[in-house]
Amino acid sequence: MLCLVIPYFVFQRRAPKGIENEGSQKRFFILGVLLLWVATDWPLGLLGASYLASAHMLQFLIYTMAVAPILLLGIPEWMARRLAGRMRLYRLMGRCTQPVVAGLLFNGMLIFSHSPWAVDNLRATQFGSFAMDFLWLIGGLLVWAPLVSPIPEHRMTSYPGRMAYLFLALGVIPAVPAGFLTFASFPLYAIYELAPRVHGLGATTDQQLAGLVMKLGGIPIVWGTIVVLMYRWSEASRAESAEARLPNPPTSPSGELHQSSTDPDQ
């Protein structure tokens, strides 16, 4: 947690001259870190690491659906550019945040990190548990980057494309492992099956709950974001059509457009 907070505020102090740090971005970042803490620490962290598959799934959901996009919203563009430059990650980030690549990487990570082999082996040790949490966070940042990356050229531009991407990457493919968990007749994960029961919750019921959390938990976020995108798209189209209805700007006798003095190229 400190590895995120300290560099962030140190970087904030070294903001380039003339750029004011937005308060809302700071608030987003702090909210992201707080959610990360909630998902990692007691009680959810402990329950997810050793006792309940449903808690494990709730952790996954918080990491990938809440912490990752909120952290991305909290990072200013200049900071992201500076970080990417210093760590020589700009090109890699550009490639990984292409929608198809990001979607495939995230879903590959999702399937791997929920396979019985990975859960039973990684959750058995503290380091493995940490590695899984880290993997989730990276996967979440990747999958949300084409939508809310602080670097504008890494973001998708078209509204229908963004909506389709959200639906496919975060709505459709995760339903497959969720279905396996919900409809499996036996507990898939030995670590949760052979853990002392919490409040008498049976291992199979807990697993079915985990499947439902995975399947339904992301729906409000995915569909909520799609609705917001749709609204913005309609607003943008309305503004465009209003602009088109305006009379044509006066042209010079040579037929060239008059350019305003605020043209960025001048």
Add this chain to the structure above:
Amino acid sequence: MALDEAPANSSSARFESSSQSSVSTRFAVSSKRPYGGVAQLVERFGRIEEARGSIPLTSTSVRTAMWCRYVLKALLGAVVLLLLTAGCAESSAERLFSGLEVDQPQPMPDSVLTDTEGQPFATRADTEGSVRLVYFGFTSCPDICPIHLAQLSDVLARPGMPPNIKVLFVTVDPETDTPEVIRDFLDQFSAEFIGLTGTKETLIEVQRQFAALVASPAVDENGEVQDIGHDGRVFAFAPDGLGRTQYPHPTRQTTWTRDLPILATLR
């Protein structure tokens, strides 16, 4: 036309000449690393084949043929591995139970203990015709006992499980585990589970009769009992009264679900 009279521009002649030229030039080309990783790998394989004198690295079709050869070898290896694995699986399938099979099944001891109603209970006579799962534990056990009992409770509630299965929980801590305490503990899992207790000496004797490890308390410096070391196995007896198999901790539900219906048929 005979083969040895083939004109210089025939395919075999081209094959020869390209083979000779490739030996002399290929290394120099590859040292400049003109291609990506996969292409270099293909070239390396090609050079190995060239060194063997079998295939000259000339065209894409030859490279493809070479790759096909490697893929075929890999597939052949996989098939051999699969057959070997299948052989192993078959040998394990010959075992009747997934639990720890007992080489020489012994008859179930008919020990008389006290149940949670305070009535005498004979472990064998009072459970005749049923599968008996006998477990030695204590109610304040933090992990193994509640896990075993919860697993059994989940498995026995599954549809299709035989009805004639009795779970006998024998305490190894009679001072703390009164009949009421045992009943409350067992009711968290199933009201059908049978709780048994007795005097300390009787319980030690019963554990010996079942060939279980006799429980021993771990005492701290002040003489207070911190934990009780006990046998973590569930002893399974078929309706014919013989102890066929045992289930150590941890045993998964798939194992129980496979074995219990088989045990129930051994009359």
